[in-house]
Amino acid sequence: MRNFFNLYKRELSALYYTPIGYIVMCVFLAVLGWVFWLLVRILNLPQYVKLNEDVFSIMFGGTFFYWIILAGITAALTMRLFAEERRSGTIELLSTVPVTDLQIVLSKYFAALTFLLLMWIPTLIYVIILGRYATVDYGVVFSGYVGTILLCSMLTSIGLLMSSFTRSQFVSFIISFVLILMLFSLNFMQNIVSPFWRELYKYLSILEQFQDFPRGVISSRSIVYFLSLTIFMLFCTVKSVESHKWR
Amino acid sequence: MIKVNNLVKRYGEIRAVDDTTFTVKKGEIVGLLGPNGAGKTTTMRIITCFMPATSGSVTVAGYDVFSQSLEVRRHIGYMPENVPLYPEMRINEYLRFRAKLKGLRGQEITNRVAKVIDACDLGHQHKRIIEQLSKGNRQRVGLADALVGNPELLILDEPTIGLDPNQVRKVRELIREIGRDRTVVLSTHILSEVEMICKKVIIMYNGKIAAQDSVADICGGTKKQYICEVKTSPQKLKETVESIQLATNIISEPLKDGWAKVVMHSLKDTVDLREQIFNVINQKGWTIRELDVKSPTLEETFVNITSK
Numbered sequence: 001m002r003n004f005f006n007l008y009k010r011e012l013s014a015l016y017y018t019p020i021g022y023i024v025m026c027v028f029l030a031v032l033g034w035v036f037w038l039l040v041r042i043l044n045l046p047q048y049v050k051l052n053e054d055v056f057s058i059m060f061g062g063t064f065f066y067w068i069i070l071a072g073i074t075a076a077l078t079m080r081l082f083a084e085e086r087r088s089g090t091i092e093l094l095s096t097v098p099v100t101d102l103q104i105v106l107s108k109y110f111a112a113l114t115f116l117l118l119m120w121i122p123t124l125i126y127v128i129i130l131g132r133y134a135t136v137d138y139g140v141v142f143s144g145y146v147g148t149i150l151l152c153s154m155l156t157s158i159g160l161l162m163s164s165f166t167r168s169q170f171v172s173f174i175i176s177f178v179l180i181l182m183l184f185s186l187n188f189m190q191n192i193v194s195p196f197w198r199e200l201y202k203y204l205s206i207l208e209q210f211q212d213f214p215r216g217v218i219s220s221r222s223i224v225y226f227l228s229l230t231i232f233m234l235f236c237t238v239k240s241v242e243s244h245k246w247r
Numbered sequence: 248m249i250k251v252n253n254l255v256k257r258y259g260e261i262r263a264v265d266d267t268t269f270t271v272k273k274g275e276i277v278g279l280l281g282p283n284g285a286g287k288t289t290t291m292r293i294i295t296c297f298m299p300a301t302s303g304s305v306t307v308a309g310y311d312v313f314s315q316s317l318e319v320r321r322h323i324g325y326m327p328e329n330v331p332l333y334p335e336m337r338i339n340e341y342l343r344f345r346a347k348l349k350g351l352r353g354q355e356i357t358n359r360v361a362k363v364i365d366a367c368d369l370g371h372q373h374k375r376i377i378e379q380l381s382k383g384n385r386q387r388v389g390l391a392d393a394l395v396g397n398p399e400l401l402i403l404d405e406p407t408i409g410l411d412p413n414q415v416r417k418v419r420e421l422i423r424e425i426g427r428d429r430t431v432v433l434s435t436h437i438l439s440e441v442e443m444i445c446k447k448v449i450i451m452y453n454g455k456i457a458a459q460d461s462v463a464d465i466c467g468g469t470k471k472q473y474i475c476e477v478k479t480s481p482q483k484l485k486e487t488v489e490s491i492q493l494a495t496n497i498i499s500e501p502l503k504d505g506w507a508k509v510v511m512h513s514l515k516d517t518v519d520l521r522e523q524i525f526n527v528i529n530q531k532g533w534t535i536r537e538l539d540v541k542s543p544t545l546e547e548t549f550v551n552i553t554s555k
Contacts, residue, residue: 002347003347003348006344006347006348007348009344010333010336010344013335014333014335017335018335088331088334089327089329089331090331090332090333092292092297092327092331093327093331093332093345093392095296095297096295096296096297096320096323096325096327097320097345097348097349097396098317098318098320098321098348098349098350099348100317245297245298245299
């Protein structure tokens with residue numbers, strides 16, 4: 001546990017020391033702020049007011065921006081975790097001190113996840129702002145954030161796994177970004193495959209599993225889905241890190 | 248301290264380490280020599296648990312590097328080749344981080360970090376960011392890192408590469424100091440360094456061990472050279488010396504001041520030829536001004552072994 005916290009602290013501070021963390025944070029907040037402004041403006045147009053849509057049920061997963069920005073920032077935040085360590089050779093320092101591969105993987109994972117989740121804190125301002133001028137369904141806000149946390153956990157584990165495959169940050173970024181987009185696209189795929197596969201695609205589709213959260217529903221099925229995939233990805237990462245020693 | 252048995256490491260078709268066996272005793276300073284690509288770094292990486300062997304076994308302090316790797320790592324301070332470091336950290340911050348990883352606790356961390364910073368001469372710049380350090384200073388941070396856990400066994404991959412002569416001397420002193428109560432294995436290309444600090448030398452060539460012994464014995468093992476300067480003509484001197492049965496490779500040459508010099512080897516390394524040389528020349532009544540026997544230097548031995 002001591003090793004974990006020590007490594008975690010270093011990983012997290014490395015994210016704050018490097019410009020990439022700040023670039024990711026700026027892009028993320030700019031896009032989300034813009035989406036919020038856009039939604040408020042659009043939903044106030046006369047033709048939409050009568051639909052009585054909630055801003056936050058659209059903000060969480062209801063726009064194209066939410067998905068693309070999440071795929072982009074998790075890929076960008078996780079790309080250097082192992083790739084950089086292997087490129088610069090510092091992995092040799094880590095694998096020759098008495099720490100286990102599991103501790104290394106978990107510390108990197110939680111550091112990236114912490115950074116990612118802390119970025120969401122400023123978005124609470126939107127809730128406060130909107131709460132002052134309109135009625136906000138806090139249930140939807142809560143479940144939206146829970147869903148986002150689960151989603152971020154899973155995407156981070158995918159990015160971490162991809163980073164452990166390569167020593168190039170760029171390659172890591174591209175493959176995790178594409179893989180995440182492919183997982184999103186399973187939702188559309190289910191329309192063109194046979195009924196037998198449809199269920200599987202439906203179950204594996206992130207969009208499908210996520211859709212309850214913006215409605216204010218936290219379903220155990222989705223929680224199990226996100227957590228089990230996260231744990232599976234982390235398991236694969238540990239094996240991937242170990243496998244460098246077999247070769 | 249280290250026992251390596253029939254160690255083999257293959258990278259695809261290439262055998263980087265090929266059936267290597269050696270032991271390092273507690274308290275020894277061992278120099279691992281060899282041309283580039285001889286398998287030194289690979290051997291070190293296997294001992295430090297960074298990569299597993301293809302076959303063969305390695306134990307450190309009685310622990311197997313493959314099955315008891317965490318225990319082994321507790322006993323080792325390792326400085327990898329090229330000294331990888333986290334560029335965004337400050338020196339003292341980095342060393343504290345490493346000390347914690349190596350299992351130090353509380354006050355012990357502060358004490359050890361202060362000690363290694365002092366020992367590696369980093370005191371005046373311990374708050375500098377590693378990225379901005381010169382090659383020599385990075386090297387010293389790497390060495391401080393290897394030392395910070397107070398390990399019984401130090402493994403240093405080319406510790407003095409990239410340092411200026413003064414720093415090299417300091418590092419050498421430091422290694423000698425550490426070697427008093429600890430085991431040190433270091434690889435280097437600088438042979439004079441090995442002659443100065445190592446008790447034992449292992450020369451690797453093409454993944455195999457070409458020679459291993461103390462520095463004196465490794466050089467003595469190859470042919471000793473006898474040199475004699477006599478006041479006579481080179482031709483006469485050569486003929487005279489040829490009467491010695493064990494003398495071989497006799498070369499004689501005139502010197503500028505009218506003397507002659509003869510150089511020869513002995514067929515048997517155990518027999519000292521000096522007495523016989525003196526006697527045959529003395530019988531002729533010539534004057535001798537030099538009679539010497541020279542063991543080849545480590546460098547000559549190294550070239551001899553590794554250029555076959």
